[in-house]
Amino acid sequence: MEFDRRTWVALVTFERTDHPQTTLPDEYLGACGWMGCIADDAEDVPDVISRGLAADGLRLVQIQQIEEVGATEEVGEYDTHLAENMAAIEPGKRTVWGTLHVYVADGEA
Numbered sequence: 137m138e139f140d141r142r143t144w145v146a147l148v149t150f151e152r153t154d155h156p157q158t159t160l161p162d163e164y165l166g167a168c169g170w171m172g173c174i175a176d177d178a179e180d181v182p183d184v185i186s187r188g189l190a191a192d193g194l195r196l197v198q199i200q201q202i203e204e205v206g207a208t209e210e211v212g213e214y215d216t217h218l219a220e221n222m223a224a225i226e227p228g229k230r231t232v233w234g235t236l237h238v239y240v241a242d243g244e245a
Contacts, residue, residue, distance in 0.1 A: 139207060142175060142176060146171055146203075147199065148198070149168040149199075150189050150196050151166035151197055164238040166197065169235050170235070171218070171232065171233060172218055173185055175230070188230060218235065
């Protein structure tokens with residue numbers, strides 16, 4: 137499936153905040169994984185992802201890689217779960233999760 141807007145994947149690390157959230161189980165401080173993002177250009181991606189994470193009670197720690205993708209088949213090269221989620225992204229949403237790898241840490245990661 138081809139995307140009708142500029143679409144990006146980014147390798148993201150994030151942490152929980154004091155705000156309620158349902159993404160991370162209580163024993164985990166944070167996670168990393170690929171996220172999908174609809175944005176006008178690469179410079180907008182970190183802001184869009186940061187706002188999406190904040191809406192879920194999470195804080196962006198780092199974006200290591202941002203790549204533009206044109207279709208779900210390209211996304212599957214990064215993360216097949218993300219490709220499935222991008223194919224079914226809800227109207228009005230600008231970010232979507234892929235496979236998350238959680239971690240335990242003391243304090244800031």
